[in-house]
Amino acid sequence: MGIGSSAYLFGMERIEYSQLNQGYEFPRTVYRIDSTMVADYLGVIGETNTAYRDTGLVPPMAVAALAMAQLSGNLSFPAGAIHVSQTFQFHRLASIQDSFTSCARVSRKHGRGKLRLMTIAIDVYNQKKGRVVSGETTFLLPASD
Amino acid sequence: MMFAVSELKEGLELPRLTKPVSQENINRYAEVSRDFNPIHIDADYAGKTPLGGTIAHGMLVLAYVSQMMTDAFGRHWVTGGELTVRFKAPARPGDTLTVGGQICRVHSSDDREQVTCEVFCINQNGETVLTGDTSVRFRKNENSR
Numbered sequence: 001m002g003i004g005s006s007a008y009l010f011g012m013e014r015i016e017y018s019q020l021n022q023g024y025e026f027p028r029t030v031y032r033i034d035s036t037m038v039a040d041y042l043g044v045i046g047e048t049n050t051a052y053r054d055t056g057l058v059p060p061m062a063v064a065a066l067a068m069a070q071l072s073g074n075l076s077f078p079a080g081a082i083h084v085s086q087t088f089q090f091h092r093l094a095s096i097q098d099s100f101t102s103c104a105r106v107s108r109k110h111g112r113g114k115l116r117l118m119t120i121a122i123d124v125y126n127q128k129k130g131r132v133v134s135g136e137t138t139f140l141l142p143a144s145d
Numbered sequence: 146m147m148f149a150v151s152e153l154k155e156g157l158e159l160p161r162l163t164k165p166v167s168q169e170n171i172n173r174y175a176e177v178s179r180d181f182n183p184i185h186i187d188a189d190y191a192g193k194t195p196l197g198g199t200i201a202h203g204m205l206v207l208a209y210v211s212q213m214m215t216d217a218f219g220r221h222w223v224t225g226g227e228l229t230v231r232f233k234a235p236a237r238p239g240d241t242l243t244v245g246g247q248i249c250r251v252h253s254s255d256d257r258e259q260v261t262c263e264v265f266c267i268n269q270n271g272e273t274v275l276t277g278d279t280s281v282r283f284r285k286n287e288n289s290r
Contacts, residue, residue, distance in 0.1 A: 037177065040173075040176070040177045041177045041178075043173075044170060044173045044174050044177050044205075045174075045205075045208045045209070045212055046164065046212070047208075047212050047215070049212070049215045049216060049219075051215060051219055051220055051223060057223070059208075059211070059215075059223070060211070060223055060226070061204070061207065061208045061211040062177075062178075064204070065177075065178040065180070065204045065208070066178060066179060068178075068180070068204055069178050069179045069180035070179075072180060072182065073179075073180075079194060080194075080195060082232075083203045083232060084231065084232055085229070085230065085231045085232065086203065086204075086207060086228075086229075086230050086232070087227070087228065087229045087230075088207075088226075088227070088228050089226075089227045090222070090223060090224060090225065090226045090227070091224075091225075092224060093220075093223060093224055
């Protein structure tokens with residue numbers, strides 16, 4: 001839901017919403033998810049499915065969550081911005097052996113009255129360039145003018 | 146609880162999950178997902194926004210939907226699942242969320258089945274937090290387990 005905060009910094013120079021035009025590509029980010037992180041994630045969610053127990057598998061939503069967090073860490077949205085919709089497709093298994101590369105771009109940006117909608121497409125690949133997770137996230141933002 | 150292929154039919158309810166939301170759990174999710182947006186973790190900041198207080202990450206709520214789908218469809222969800230959701234209202238500390246859904250369509254081809262589900266998340270007051278659709282594909286001759 002709400003995401004806007006101009007005081008919210010992730011260590012990288014943040015990109016203002018007004019600078020984000022359709023087609024803009026965010027800097028790629030690379031990350032890994034080790035067994036401790038998987039265990040922590042499963043513990044927080046309360047996920048006990050045997051699919052993840054001692055299998056080395058990474059929940060696809062954990063892959064997606066880290067891609068989303070890295071994306072939002074690069075953004076500076078006005079207060080009042082809201083995460084309104086989300087799609088994800090899971091394409092193949094993710095493993096603790098994998099290195100993930102997240103690619104994101106602005107796929108749509110348009111207005112609706114005094115509000116603005118922006119959709120960002122995300123693709124996460126493994127080290128073999130196989131797509132693991134893809135999706136689109138849409139934000140509703142107040143007009144700046 | 147995981148479904149067998151022979152069980153799959155329209156109207157079949159997905160295994161519901163009930164999840165209490167606490168600030169502690171939101172903080173833990175912020176740590177594992179590295180999403181430290183203050184709207185989720187800073188009560189003073191969040192209290193001054195139109196939301197009036199901290200809210201859970203949308204991705205945390207989505208993780209519960211994914212958990213339900215993993216419970217129902219096992220690895221088939223992890224390797225070929227798709228979801229589209231719309232966030233309708235924030236989940237707040239103190240809420241108790243119920244995640245559920247049902248199969249709304251089973252499409253068969255020669256060797257594959259595609260199951261489409263309607264999913265939802267409501268809070269303890271019956272307010273809709275999230276609605277959406279999910280789908281899973283798998284071969285006919287294999288169990289969904």
